[in-house]
């Protein structure tokens with residue numbers, strides 16, 4: 711139906727989250743109508759982000775160098791670590807202004823059914839930080855979903871084995887069950903943080 715380059719663009723857009731065939735087609739036509747300058751700015755932004763942004767070598771948050779801004783910030787409490795599933799969760803928690811520690815981004819949640827086992831996440835690296843560091847508290851802020859809860863329990867047990875005296879906490883309830891942190895509003899997430907409990 712379309713010339714191959716147009717079909718290719720539609721196919722690429724349809725791979726984006728939340729974009730169905732219809733929207734993919736609309737986006738492709740938007741690009742076709744745009745000036746060369748506008749359209750290439752989009753292509754260039756994608757190219758640049760893939761080239762310049764990597765993962766922090768300490769916490770696996772997004773970083774435009776070896777370490778992310780939070781790990782480089784001396785004012786952030788190094789004894790307090792918040793464990794999240796994805797870099798987008800760091801943004802959600804930062805927006806609450808309730809947390810002044812550092813992060814550890816797992817890269818997902820345990821889901822044996824989908825083939826996601828502990829070795830596929832950055833759990834070993836978290837345990838290394840627990841062994842090496844001067845941790846006082848680890849706040850587990852995985853999503854309040856089945857996989858997020860399973861991940862929290864797994865990590866809490868692992869951390870207790872390494873550092874029995876470490877305080878391991880979980881965000882308080884009040885977060886919508888089954889939803890991603892990403893979609894929690896700042897106030898709810900902030901309260902969940904303030905009311906975290908020991909697991």
Ligand SMILES: [Zn+2]
Pocket residue numbers: 766767768769770771777778779780781782
């Ligand atoms: Zn970092």
